Amino acid sequence: MSLITAFSLDLNKNIQSTEADFAFQKGLISSQKNFRCSTEDCRIAVTCANLEKPKKDRKVAPYFKSTENHISSCPFAIEEEKLRKNSKKATAESYYEGIDTTKGNTLINLALPSPKTQNNKSSMTTNNRHESPTSSSSKRRSEHFINRTKTISALATSFLEGENFSVTLPYPYNEELSLQELFIEVNGQDVEDLPQDTLRVYYGKAWINNVTGGFQTKFLNALKTTTYDGDLIEANPTIFLPNTEIINSPYKKFREIEKMLKGRPKNLFILSDTPALNSTQKYINFKFQGLQYLEVKL
Numbered sequence: 418m419s420l421i422t423a424f425s426l427d428l429n430k431n432i433q434s435t436e437a438d439f440a441f442q443k444g445l446i447s448s449q450k451n452f453r454c455s456t457e458d459c460r461i462a463v464t465c466a467n468l469e470k471p472k473k474d475r476k477v478a479p480y481f482k483s484t485e486n487h488i489s490s491c492p493f494a495i496e497e498e499k500l501r502k503n504s505k506k507a508t509a510e511s512y513y514e515g516i517d518t519t520k521g522n523t524l525i526n527l528a529l530p531s532p533k534t535q536n537n538k539s540s541m542t543t544n545n546r547h548e549s550p551t552s553s554s555s556k557r558r559s560e561h562f563i564n565r566t567k568t569i570s571a572l573a574t575s576f577l578e579g580e581n582f583s584v585t586l587p588y589p590y591n592e593e594l595s596l597q598e599l600f601i602e603v604n605g606q607d608v609e610d611l612p613q614d615t616l617r618v619y620y621g622k623a624w625i626n627n628v629t630g631g632f633q634t635k636f637l638n639a640l641k642t643t644t645y646d647g648d649l650i651e652a653n654p655t656i657f658l659p660n661t662e663i664i665n666s667p668y669k670k671f672r673e674i675e676k677m678l679k680g681r682p683k684n685l686f687i688l689s690d691t692p693a694l695n696s697t698q699k700y701i702n703f704k705f706q707g708l709q710y711l712e713v714k715l
C-alpha cells in the first residue's frame with residue numbers, strides 16, 4: 418500500500434513524496450530509506466520507492482511504502498488489513514492491469530485459489546452450467562490468461578529444474594527478466610547490492626518457528642545492511658506469517674504449518690520487494706504480502 422505522507426528522518430517532519438523527490442535532488446535527503454510512518458506512535462520503517470532512481474529509469478513516480486507491519490492502533494494498519502482482504506478476491510489478471518501482456522512472457526499468478534476449487538474439483542463444472550454467454554466469453558479470456566501464468570510454487574519447480582524463460586513482473590514493477598534472473602539466493606549479500614524497488618524470488622534454507630500471533634521464518638544465511646547512523650549490521654532475514662492468514666489458508670500445506678516446525682530446515686521461496694531494515698534497526702525483514710507469495714519445499 419502506498420502512503421500519501423511519511424516522516425522524513427532527515428527533515429524531521431511529515432512530507433509528501435513529491436517534496437521528498439525535490440529534497441533528494443537538492444541533497445537534503447540522503448537515502449530513500451530515511452523515512453518512517455507519519456503516525457507519531459507508529460514510526461515503522463518506510464521507503465520512498467524509486468527516489469534514488471534517475472528520472473529516466475522510473476516506471477512510476479516515487480511513492481512511500483511501508484517495509485514492516487504498522488502497529489495495530491495505526492490507522493494504516495486497518496487500511497492495510499482491508500486491502501489484504503480485498504486482494505484475496507483479486508484475479509490473476511488484476512495484478513497486470515495496464516501492463517502489456519501480449520508478448521508471450523510468463524506472468525506470475527498471484528490470485529489465491531478459492532478453498533472450494535482446491536477441495537472440490539467438481540464444483541467448477543457445476544457452476545459452468547448456469548452461465549450466460551457474456552460471462553463464458555470473459556471466462557475464456559481469463560482461462561487464456563491463466564494458461565500463461567505460473568504460481569510461485571510452479572516457478573520454483575521450473576527454476577530448480579534449470580528451465581529458463583522470460584517473465585513479466587506485475588504492476589507497478591512491470592519488468593521483464595529471465596526466470597534464472599528472477600531467483601536470488603539469500604547468501605550474505607549487502608541489501609544495497611540487491612535489485613532495488615522491484616520484485617525477486619528470494620530463496621534459501623530457513624527455519625520456521627512459532628512466535629506470538631503467528632509463525633516466523635528465518636533464513637539460515639544472513640544479509641548485511643547499514644543503519645541510519647552508518648553502522649554495518651548483519652541479520653538473518655525473517656518473514657512474519659500472521660495466524661489469521663494461516664488458519665483460513667486455502668493451502669493445505671500452510672494450514673498444517675505445525676508439521677514444518679520439525680526436522681531439517683526447509684527450502685523457502687518468497688516473491689518480495691527488496692528486504693529492509695526494521696525501524697529499531699536490528700532486523701532485516703521481508704514484508705508478508707500473502708501466502709500466494711510464498712513457497713516451502715520440504
Ligand SMILES: [Zn+2]
Nearest residue numbers: 454459487491
Ligand atoms: Zn503506521
